[in-house]
Amino acid sequence: MSEILCRDLVRIFATDGVEVQALQGLNLTVEQGELVAVVGASGSGKSTLLNILSGLDTPTGGSAVVAGTDLLTMGGRDRVRYQRHTVGFVWQQTSRNLLPYLTAAENVGLPLELAGAGTRGERAARVAELLELLDVVDVAERRPAQMSGGQQQRVAIAVAVANAPRVLLADEPTGELDEATSVEVLDALRSVNHATGVTTLVVTHDPAVSEHVARTVQIRDGRTSTEVLRRTEVDEHGAERHVAEEFAVLDRVGRLQLPPDFVEALDLRDRVRLALEPDHVQVRPDRKESS
Numbered sequence: 001m002s003e004i005l006c007r008d009l010v011r012i013f014a015t016d017g018v019e020v021q022a023l024q025g026l027n028l029t030v031e032q033g034e035l036v037a038v039v040g041a042s043g044s045g046k047s048t049l050l051n052i053l054s055g056l057d058t059p060t061g062g063s064a065v066v067a068g069t070d071l072l073t074m075g076g077r078d079r080v081r082y083q084r085h086t087v088g089f090v091w092q093q094t095s096r097n098l099l100p101y102l103t104a105a106e107n108v109g110l111p112l113e114l115a116g117a118g119t120r121g122e123r124a125a126r127v128a129e130l131l132e133l134l135d136v137v138d139v140a141e142r143r144p145a146q147m148s149g150g151q152q153q154r155v156a157i158a159v160a161v162a163n164a165p166r167v168l169l170a171d172e173p174t175g176e177l178d179e180a181t182s183v184e185v186l187d188a189l190r191s192v193n194h195a196t197g198v199t200t201l202v203v204t205h206d207p208a209v210s211e212h213v214a215r216t217v218q219i220r221d222g223r224t225s226t227e228v229l230r231r232t233e234v235d236e237h238g239a240e241r242h243v244a245e246e247f248a249v250l251d252r253v254g255r256l257q258l259p260p261d262f263v264e265a266l267d268l269r270d271r272v273r274l275a276l277e278p279d280h281v282q283v284r285p286d287r288k289e290s291s
């Protein structure tokens with residue numbers, strides 16, 4: 001079952017009579033339990049998408065359904081419930097994720113307390129379980145300022161999944177970290193996804209993230225354009241090999257975006273010639289045949 005389903009999602013911002021189409025008919029499907037990275041350059045619409053999926057913003061058109069909640073029609077009370085129980089967030093700025101005057105354990109315990117989950121003992125057991133899962137038991141009694149950036153983000157992931165949301169949204173969770181620490185945080189997201197089955201969407205400008213996740217969706221000009229799927233193959237000698245394949249995204253009505261380097265290489269513009277071959281479609285420049 002699809003846990004995140006966006007169809008022809010449009011978000012138009014109008015400022016001083018000027019319209020900006022931040023999302024221009026975006027299509028995205030994430031299955032239950034999947035971990036997907038959405039990668040795009042600055043201005044491609046990543047934050048707009050994440051703000052919509054987290055219930056902070058409402059799309060102008062199209063449809064967006066997350067864990068069975070229709071984000072276009074949900075009312076005020078549904079929105080609060082959605083943000084508290086259905087989705088969890090990890091933001092780029094660690095200061096937005098953790099309260100500076102609470103220890104790691106207190107930060108993780110806070111959402112449980114606010115939700116009135118279980119008895120005090122049950123909550124303590126859940127905090128211990130989460131700190132263990134994120135491998136931050138050793139910093140349980142430290143405040144954020146006494147932890148490394150990677151530890152802060154791992155505690156932030158524990159906070160985000162404390163109330164067992166169905167979907168975990170992470171906005172540039174590695175944006176403020178060096179490469180080695182970024183890998184550590186991605187690994188942490190992967191183990192939480194694996195251990196709890198929480199559907200996870202990571203949004204980032206960093207194309208290197210695709211090396212660490214099974215599926216990466218590229219977003220360009222407010223639309224999903226290509227996908228990279230990675231899998232591990234075992235050869236006849238038992239050696240593991242990572243294979244990455246890139247696909248273009250085809251929407252429901254058959255539209256696709258050609259990669260810019262293809263367009264440039266053949267100087268494609270305005271219109272192209274299409275031909276259906278037995279097992280592929282040919283795209284050629286619209287040049288007059290010289291006789």
Ligand SMILES: Nc1ncnc2c1ncn2[C@@H]1O[C@H](COP(=O)(O)OP(=O)(O)OP(=O)(O)O)[C@@H](O)[C@H]1O
Pocket residue numbers: 013014015020021022040041042043044045046047048049205
């Ligand atoms: N509140 C707003 N009002 C007007 N335009 C906006 C608003 N928010 C975003 N935009 C525009 O929409 C487009 C997409 O912006 P968005 O912030 O979603 O991109 P992004 O991929 O997250 O970029 P970055 O990585 O720089 O944050 C941009 O052209 C941006 O200027």
